[in-house]
Amino acid sequence: MTNPKSLPICFWGVCLILSLYLGAQAQPPRGPLVVSPKINADKTVTFSYLAPTAKSVELSAQFEKGPVPMTKDAQGIWSVTVGPVKPDIYPYSFRVNGVTVMDPANVAFFPNERFKASLVDVPGDTPLIHALRDVPHGSINYEYYPSMEGTTGSLVVYTPPGYDQNPSKKYPVYYLISGTTDTEETFFKVGKTNLILDNLIAEGKARSMIIVMPYGNIAARVAEQKGGSKPADPTVRDGADAVKRANDFAEDLVSNVIPYIEKSYRAIPNRENRAIGGFSRGGGQTLRAAFHNMDKFAWVCAYSSYLSPQEMDGTFSPIVNKPNQTNKQLKLLWVSVGSDDFLYKGTVEFMDYLKAKKVNFKSLITDGGHTWMNVKTYVAATTPLLFQP
Template identity: 70%
Template sequence: MHLRGAMRIKPIIRLLFIGAMLCISGFAMSQPPTGPQVVSPKVHADKKVTFSYRAPNAKEVILDGQFPPGKVPMVKDSQGIWSVTVGPIKPDIYPYSFRVDGVNVMDPANVDFFPNERFKGSLLDVPGDQPLIHAVRDIPHGAVSYALYPSIEGSTGSVVIYTPPGYDKNKSTKYPVFYLISGTTDTEETFFKVGRTNFILDNLIAEGKAKPMIVVMPYGNPAARIAEQKGLPKPTDLMSRDGDDAVNRAKMFETDLVSKVIPYVEKNYRTLNNRENRAIGGFSRGGGQTLRSAFGNMDKFAWICCYSAYLSTPEMEKTFKHVYENPAKTNKDLKLFWIGVGNEDFLYQDAVKFIDFLKEKKVKHTSLITPGGHTWMNVKTYVTETAQLLFK
């Protein structure tokens, strides 16, 4: 009886299987063709790189990268794939995008992107023959986490936090903190995803070149976040880096940092809570915020790292006379005052004027002029240099 029942079931299962296959086949035939698979970017052994983008109906596609030669026309093949090979490219991480009939687009074949308030470019990672300082190595790694905190004006702030290798195991150990602020239109993720700060710190700590530290990466535009959460239009971009609007927005960030971010971090992480164990640094707009927040709170920070930024002489004379009128006290209070800028940076001349002002006023500082412009390639260099000096 059992056998005969089984014999009856088999034809039914067979019919169900055939029906299912026909449905799947019909569904597949009804879908538009996906076209050939595109691999992009493709980094070759000689450091040349091939970029590809499928756009059969496009009339023009241009590669636009922050590496030589910059903007390059791409060529379409019979399958509608546009390609170009450039290089060799110096090993590093570079932003790039495609300009398709006048419209900037990300590389859809590449999962690595540049976090930004506006257009999010793609990232090209050209590895070195020997691992670069930001490369992933076979060493102990720290952890990166995202956190929300109660911010100013009833808003909710977001921050990315790096804890060093061993943080979760060494439950009794407390750490110094480096507050690291990204630039205009960047987000709290940019020092992590583009600057690769976590891997830089991992590698320096493993080599004994940097002290284990917590790195806190806040969002530098609380005015935009507050507007978004209240359903209001985003504030327009700043027209000047040292005008009244820039100063007011920097003050808003400073208030958020000092009254909200730092208390949140020191409540929820094992931190050394004194000025000698707090550093602050930032790039571009974040560099200006760094200078204003540090000069306005000399009781909070003993380490200042300014990347591609400056303060004007009129602002120094109006707001921060205490920094230079008693240089002996400033030089004693600051364990490190570091300024870096590229010689092709559009802020180079302003940064040099700021450095010259500090020299004239006998405010002790360290400066580094690098090749290149206002780029995250330079920022990684600055983070690498300063991380080795902090908290020593």
């Protein structure tokens, strides 16, 4: 913007639309400017949304049990102050006249196939494990790789601090898969996996490692690229053939992703230096990929997910019928879940099943539900265990 005087004077609400037509690049809108969210010193948070003509605006935030009404001021800005809020990163959105919207004033967003939410980061008095601290930082890399059926897949790859400065050093790799409707960006943008690792490595608590974050919805991507429809038909998502899709994912991971990574990055190419983990659907994909490929992965983390006793007894009988061999092969089998998670019961049954079968595992049961607050906790709890002697 070079000459503000030449710009149209437009009201913020009008400008939202004008900006789309004029190029989305005009002067920041005139009229009342909204700061949202605003974190107050006492850990309360003030959310604001400009809508002079709206009939109702509510806040939906993952730290609240239900929608919170907001009130309008003389300028037409709706706002509410809530909390104090426990320091963490939470998804939230507004309901404006019953319509769910992201916070237009906030850049931080939750990458997802089916909903749009903003993110609020309430900092701790001492920086949390996912906070941006003054430590050496790794890098996040967006990559394309040749995937199944001639399609091009996408990956987000974390390389640890010092990766570029030590061109002869090789690293272990953690393959980390997000959940249903998430994308390959979710572990980065919502899970802050890069910052958690930067901090753990700086504290000497985790080994330097590469983390590879694939897109879990292979079937949709293949349909999209083959069919020319964007996004792909959502009916080619999970459902009755979830197991087939998980196996397709594992096949792509082993046949395409791992070779691409081991060609493009300085990865140590053996099972002792490969871990696999995931959240929700990604946890199911993790367990199936690991149990089908015991020669490929020695470290396995299921966050908020499980396999049924039927599938274990059937498909994975070699894993459970020779527990001594399994226990020798797996350096870590981890299962964690929140006590309010809607998958809690199944996950605890899975833990009980493993115990009965004498398959060793480590577990963690936290407060809270099927949330990315818990995912961050699990990433911070497990990555220090990986690739340790």
